[in-house]
Amino acid sequence: MNDPVRIFIGSSANGEDALIEMAYEYTLRKNTDRELDIVWMRQTNDAESFWHGFADHNWSTPFSGFRWAIPEYCNFQGRAIYTDCDMLNFSDIGELIDMEIPDDKMMLARDGKRFGGKEFCVILFDCAKFSQMSPVSEWKGNPTAHHQFINLFIQNNLVGDLDPAWNSHDGDIVPFKQLHYTHMPTQPWKPDWFTGEAVDHPKQELVDLFWNAVECAEAVGYKREDYMPKGGVNYNIIGK
Secondary structure (H helix, E strand, C coil): CCCCEEEEEECCCCCCCHHHHHHHHHHHHHCCCCCEEEEEECCCCCCCCCCCCCCCCCCCCCCHHHHHHHHHHCCCCCEEEEEECCEEECCCHHHHHCCCCCCCCCEEEEECCCHHHEEEEEEEEEHHHHCCCCCHHHHCCCCCHHHHHHHHHHHCCCEEECCHHHHEECCCCCCCCEEECCCHHHCCCCCCCCCCCCCCCCCHHHHHHHHHHHHHHHHCCCCHHHHCCCCCCCCCCCCC
16 A cells, blocks of 8 residues: 555654654664655644544643544544554554454554553544544543543443564563553653652663663754744643
8 A cells, every 4th residue: 555654653742752752763764665644633723623622631742642543533434544643653654554444343453461451552543434423523621531431431342452572561572562661650752741759760771761762863964953842731640
């Protein structure tokens, strides 16, 4: 397939994750020849934005609930990938977008210990299968919607299996196609929105991978300031 790969990346609104965003986009583009259509999903004060007005009170991150709005953003057409921003890519993301999704599944996500047995930090969506869901405008103001969707999809067995190498939690799967710095206290760039106690990452080799990606991105022209939105957003998130 040669269509652009649509990737929706959940991130923060005030530049708190600029370094990992820069490094992540660099690795995504470095490892594929496919055209990438990247949408950074951020909270915003712009009332005209699709991403404005989501109730974030029960979110662990500034972007937790955005992922369930992606199929509508895509007009319920085609496929789309969702990922958190706290990742580095090591394999052609085109392989992920082209994966088979069983007819009885709405999406793919890896197995795990959280959220009823699935980890929703990397998702491959079949957008058309979401067309009968309630419009985003009807649920985005509900602070419990994010977890309600998770329960709905799990209880109805609507999530197919994704190779966990595409969502390796701090190196729990090796070799990894996509490395996820999922344990927020140990993230090397220390985002300000995290309200817990920050500690050093237990795997120095993963810290080194992050800083190496930052250096390589900067060496070919990526700039941290390009990932610093106007911001000014006040979060209501749990933050840990």
